[in-house]
Amino acid sequence: MQSPATDAARPSTPGQTTKQQTNMDNDASGFSIDTLLSGNGLFWLGAIILAFGGIFLAKYSIEAGLLPPSIRVIMGSLFGISLIGLAEYIDRNKAKFHITSPIISAAIASGGFITCFAMTLVSFDFYHFIPANIAFVILAIISLAAAGLALRFGPILAGIGVIGAYAVPALVSTGSNNVAALLAYIGFVSLSALWVAETVKQKWLWWQSCVGHFSWFVVAVLMAKNSDFWPVVLFSIITLYLYVLATILGWKLQHTLYRALTIKQLLMPRREQLVVVLTTLLVSVFLALHAKSDFIIWTNIVVVSVFFVAASRHSALDTWPYFGLFIAFISFSLWPKGINFDDNLFPFSGRFLYVQIAVLVGMLFCGYMIKRHPKRHSYLLLLVVTPLALFGISYIAAPSAAESVLYPLWAAELLIIGAISSLVATKVDSTLHKLTYLTLTNMVITLCFTMLLEASTLTLAIASQIATMSYLSWKYQVKIPDWLSKVALLLVTTRLTFAPWLANYKDETILNIHWTIVIYPLILGLVWFTAKYNQSLRLKPWLHGVFIHIVALLLTTETSYFLIGDYPNFSNLSFVESTVLAFNWLILAGVYRWRATISNTPINTESSRGDVAIEPGNRLTKLYVIAATALYFGVTLLHLDISVLNNPFVENQYVGSFAANWLIVLWALPAGLLFSYYKLGLISESYKTAIFVIMGICAFMFVNGEIRIVFNQGYLYLQQPFAQAEVYTYSIVWLVLSTIMIFVAQTKQRLTLRNVGFSCLALVILKAFLIDMSHLQGLYRALSFIGLGLSLVAIGWLFQKLKPANTGVNGSETET
Numbered sequence: 001m002q003s004p005a006t007d008a009a010r011p012s013t014p015g016q017t018t019k020q021q022t023n024m025d026n027d028a029s030g031f032s033i034d035t036l037l038s039g040n041g042l043f044w045l046g047a048i049i050l051a052f053g054g055i056f057l058a059k060y061s062i063e064a065g066l067l068p069p070s071i072r073v074i075m076g077s078l079f080g081i082s083l084i085g086l087a088e089y090i091d092r093n094k095a096k097f098h099i100t101s102p103i104i105s106a107a108i109a110s111g112g113f114i115t116c117f118a119m120t121l122v123s124f125d126f127y128h129f130i131p132a133n134i135a136f137v138i139l140a141i142i143s144l145a146a147a148g149l150a151l152r153f154g155p156i157l158a159g160i161g162v163i164g165a166y167a168v169p170a171l172v173s174t175g176s177n178n179v180a181a182l183l184a185y186i187g188f189v190s191l192s193a194l195w196v197a198e199t200v201k202q203k204w205l206w207w208q209s210c211v212g213h214f215s216w217f218v219v220a221v222l223m224a225k226n227s228d229f230w231p232v233v234l235f236s237i238i239t240l241y242l243y244v245l246a247t248i249l250g251w252k253l254q255h256t257l258y259r260a261l262t263i264k265q266l267l268m269p270r271r272e273q274l275v276v277v278l279t280t281l282l283v284s285v286f287l288a289l290h291a292k293s294d295f296i297i298w299t300n301i302v303v304v305s306v307f308f309v310a311a312s313r314h315s316a317l318d319t320w321p322y323f324g325l326f327i328a329f330i331s332f333s334l335w336p337k338g339i340n341f342d343d344n345l346f347p348f349s350g351r352f353l354y355v356q357i358a359v360l361v362g363m364l365f366c367g368y369m370i371k372r373h374p375k376r377h378s379y380l381l382l383l384v385v386t387p388l389a390l391f392g393i394s395y396i397a398a399p400s401a402a403e404s405v406l407y408p409l410w411a412a413e414l415l416i417i418g419a420i421s422s423l424v425a426t427k428v429d430s431t432l433h434k435l436t437y438l439t440l441t442n443m444v445i446t447l448c449f450t451m452l453l454e455a456s457t458l459t460l461a462i463a464s465q466i467a468t469m470s471y472l473s474w475k476y477q478v479k480i481p482d483w484l485s486k487v488a489l490l491l492v493t494t495r496l497t498f499a500p501w502l503a504n505y506k507d508e509t510i511l512n513i514h515w516t517i518v519i520y521p522l523i524l525g526l527v528w529f530t531a532k533y534n535q536s537l538r539l540k541p542w543l544h545g546v547f548i549h550i551v552a553l554l555l556t557t558e559t560s561y562f563l564i565g566d567y568p569n570f571s572n573l574s575f576v577e578s579t580v581l582a583f584n585w586l587i588l589a590g591v592y593r594w595r596a597t598i599s600n601t602p603i604n605t606e607s608s609r610g611d612v613a614i615e616p617g618n619r620l621t622k623l624y625v626i627a628a629t630a631l632y633f634g635v636t637l638l639h640l641d642i643s644v645l646n647n648p649f650v651e652n653q654y655v656g657s658f659a660a661n662w663l664i665v666l667w668a669l670p671a672g673l674l675f676s677y678y679k680l681g682l683i684s685e686s687y688k689t690a691i692f693v694i695m696g697i698c699a700f701m702f703v704n705g706e707i708r709i710v711f712n713q714g715y716l717y718l719q720q721p722f723a724q725a726e727v728y729t730y731s732i733v734w735l736v737l738s739t740i741m742i743f744v745a746q747t748k749q750r751l752t753l754r755n756v757g758f759s760c761l762a763l764v765i766l767k768a769f770l771i772d773m774s775h776l777q778g779l780y781r782a783l784s785f786i787g788l789g790l791s792l793v794a795i796g797w798l799f800q801k802l803k804p805a806n807t808g809v810n811g812s813e814t815e816t
Contacts, residue, residue, distance in 0.1 A: 069127050076119040083112030084145075091153065105153050113146040117189075121169070125181045135181075139188045146192060166212030179224050180231040186216045187238050194242055206271070210243060214278055221286045229295050232286050233302055236279050240306060243275040248314055257314045260375035263481055266319050273319070280323045284330045291334040293350075300331055300358075308365055318378040321365065325386060328358045332394060341401045347409050355394045356413070362386040363417070370433070380436040381484070387417055388443055411448045418444040431476040435469075442468050459495040460519055462488055463526040470534040482539050485530075489546050492523065496553055514561065520554040545595050545624070552591040556584030575642060575653050579666045582638040586673055589631035593682040596624035642666065648705065648716040655705070656714055663705045671698035696756070707733060734764045 087109035120142065124135035166189060169182055190213045197205035217239065224232055249255045283303060287296060304324040311317045335351035346352065366383035369376065391410050398406050418441040425437035446461045466488045473480045496519075524547065531543040559580060573581070643666070648655050655662045674695050677683045683691055708716045711726040741757030744750070 070129065073119055073123050073127065073129065076115060076122075080112045080115030080119060083115065084109050084149075085112075087112065087149070087153070109146075109149055109153060113142060116142050121181075121185060125178055139185060146196075166216065169216065177223055179220050179228040182216065182223075183220050183231050183235040186213060186220075187235060187242075189213075190239075190242050194246070210271070210275070213239065213243070214282075217278075217282055221282050221289070224286060224290070226290050226292070226295075229286075229290065229298075233283070233299060236283050236303060237306055239279050240276065240310075244272040244317075245310060247272060248316055249310070253313075255314070257316060258373055258376075259315055260373070260377065261315050261318065263378075263483065266316070266378065276320065276323060280326060284327065287330060287334055291336065293336055296331045296335060296354075300327060303327060312369065312372075315373070315376055318376055321362075321379070321382055325362065325382070325389065328362070328390060329393065331358075332390070333397070339402075341399070341405070344405050346402070347406055352394060352398075352406070355390050359387045359390050359413075362390075374430060374433065377432065380433065384436060384440045384443060387414065387440075388447055392447055414444040414448050418442075431478045435472050435476050435478050435480075438472055439465070439469055459492055459499070460522055460526075462495075463492050463523045466492070467526045467530045467533075470530045474533040474535060479535070482536050485534070485536075485539055486542055489542055493546055493549055496520070496523065496550060516554070516557050516561065520550060520557075524550050524554070548591055548595055549588075552588050556587055559584065573641075575646065575648075575651075576662060578638050578642045579662050582635050582642065583665050583669060585631045585635045585638070586670055589628045589635065590673060590677050590682055592624045592628035592631065593677065594680070596621045596628065597681065643701070647701075649701075649708075649718050652715065652717045652719075654714050655709065655716060658706065658709050661706075661709055661714065663702050663709070667698040667702035667705070671695045671702070674698075692752075703733060703737065704730065731764055734760055738764060 087105040090108070091105040117139070120130075120135060120138045123129040124131075130138070166186070169185065190209055193205060193209035193212075197203070197209060217235065220228075220235070221232060245253060280303075283299060287299060304327055307317075307320040307324040311320045332351050332355060335354060337351070339346050339350050339352075347356075363383060363386055366379045366386065369379040370383065373379075391414060395403075395406060395410055421437045421440040421444070425434050425441065428434050428437065443465055446464060466485055469480055469485070472478075527543055527547045527550065531540065531547070534540075534543065646653070648663075648666075655666075671694075674683070674691050678688065678691055705716050707726065707729050711723055711729075712720050738757050738761040741753055741760065745752075745754030745757055
């Protein structure tokens with residue numbers, strides 16, 4: 001027994017310790033139901049109840065008919081004002097009521113302001129007691145009053161007020177679907193919310209307001225009719241002002257910044273960028289729902305002008321003109337297409353006239369910004385992109401009936417742009433500006449030839465521009481941003497990867513030669529030229545990867561084209577198409593895996609200009625691994641079809657003659673590729689067993705398929721009867737193969753291969769007794785026994801002779 005002193009000294013049990021610790025944690029955190037109800041929790045609960053009370057009072061004022069509408073609105077308004085007055089009275093007499101926190105005043109006042117918001121909206125939009133201008137003034141006064149009290153009562157009032165104010169249109173639905181009134185109301189609420197957020201320095205208030213604002217913006221766009229065009233456009237300008245311009249340029253738009261910012265600074269994720277993206281998308285959605293030419297024109301005039309003016313005043317907004325270019329694309333695609341192409345003047349009307357005006361305005365703005373702010377390089381890129389993109393896309397989208405008239409005009413205007421750009425290049429001193437104008441000249445000339453030639457040459461044109469930019473960069477010793485070349489390379493590889501499978505490209509020829517035979521080698525040469533003259537060490541891995549990818553594409557697409565005569569039709573793949581496609585994808589997967597392994601090597605090389613670049617090669621590794629994994633998955637899906645569900649042994653499918661058949665591409669070459677991938681380290685060691693199992697299955701089906709072909713004129717169908725000679729051939733072939741495997745295994749000391757060989761040998765023996773002997777008669781049966789016996793004796797002798805042995809410590813013989 002233990003003494004009482006020992007019991008007292010003994011530590012508490014784990015259960016007791018846990019319980020005590022839990023109690024201590026609760027005491028330390030101070031959180032419990034009692035604390036919640038006795039602290040600020042009642043205030044929050046009261047605020048919510050008051051808010052809903054005011055809102056439902058407004059709702060009741062619409063639904064109930066006990067009192068005249070005017071009396072119901074007045075009573076609701078007096079209730080809201082009384083709550084605000086009560087909150088002020090309590091705040092001024094905190095000592096009298098023993099109140100130490102402004103939260104109770106904030107809670108009461110928030111319910112009052114929400115009620116006032118609701119009653120004003122009901123008075124204006126449902127009962128029409130007050131005109132729009134008076135309603136706007138009242139809403140502004142309510143918003144400013146709530147903001148003013150929030151400065152004294154703390155941000156809680158602002159948060160509750162903002163939520164409630166944005167919820168009013170949903171909870172007090174008048175059924176009028178007045179989009180203009182809704183947007184005006186949301187605009188005033190957002191103004192007050194942002195003012196409070198800026199005053200109390202609370203970022204969560206800004207995000208809260210942004211979510212509410214754009215939620216109703218989406219609703220308004222979806223509800224809007226043609227008559228709501230101007231409210232939507234003006235609201236988009238107000239949105240940009242409240243959430244971006246007021247923050248960057250100040251409420252009076254007096255702040256400016258002309259210092260050039262880097263690409264990284266311009267593209268750094270910021271909340272203002274989210275606002276301009278959402279605004280541009282919502283305006284585009286409205287135009288898509290209401291595609292009228294006058295709407296498109298005014299949207300371009302108003303919204304794009306705001307983009308240009310804002311960017312000219314602050315360099316942080318240099319990305320905004322690109323959103324204007326996006327709106328130009330949307331405008332062109334949505335422009336009504338009622339054009340008479342028999343009229344040779346059609347390029348000077350409708351969407352084609354719009355393209356010419358958009359190009360002119362865009363280039364004039366870029367020229368103005370380049371001259372005024374020569375170090376803000378984003379406008380150099382925009383100057384090059386604008387004419388190429390708009391003219392190129394408009395020409396591609398034009399029907400064939402328009403090409404005979406459209407091409408000469410487009411080519412003439414592009415050549416004029418090129419001539420002016422070339423002239424300007426001779427007059428500028430900056431090497432980067434000279435390079436930009438020369439690049440523009442080269443690009444417009446290339447685009448003219450591209451439009452004259454077939455669609456596949458567009459990829460060649462893009463690749464030639466990359467090579468030209470690299471050469472000019474090397475010649476003038478001007479560094480071109482890597483991201484620009486990467487985007488162009490990504491576009492080239494994407495087009496080359498997917499174009500062969502598109503219907504528009506399948507039958508395209510260049511000089512009566514299939515286009516891939518011409519385009520792929522030419523682009524390989526351009527990529528090599530680019531790699532030779534490009535000075536960026538960080539871009540080298542990209543160029544190497546593109547070169548390897550195009551080589552793989554050349555091999556895979558041309559094997560498919562020459563073996564089948566066409567590219568696979570994914571909607572209805574035949575057995576041959578699936579076989580070739582699976583093999584091609586397996587090659588590409590290996591290329592990507594190989595590229596992933598060599599991209600892990602860091603680059604630390606001194607360039608011709610003396611700077612040292614350290615490039616972590618594994619930046620592209622993850623992308624290569626993902627691509628290889630996707631291709632492996634595609635190969636697996638294809639083989640589930642052609643090697644499992646529709647296996648030639650199961651489906652009556654012709655696979656070719658013995659010397660040249662599709663089994664080589666279906667099973668033999670894939671097995672060899674997998675083995676080479678493993679030997680080259682392109683497959684993880686953890687997948688070794690699975691890979692060797694797959695290789696074994698492919699080899700087993702290929703060998704048996706080749707035997708079956710000989711005796712069945714190119715068919716493997718198992719329902720065809722087996723001749724005695726065919727049955728006997730299986731035993732002979734596999735007996736020879738088993739012998740070879742055992743022999744090689746013993747020579748190379750490969751235990752796994754030896755086990756496989758003996759397993760195959762055991763199956764051959766089992767087949768000989770169970771199948772061969774039951775079907776063979778006369779001489780065949782005798783020869784079977786004799787041949788099998790001699791073979792087994794020979795195999796045993798070879799095994800004993802070649803078996804390596806070591807003498808152990810105890811003198812026994814152990815296998816290595």
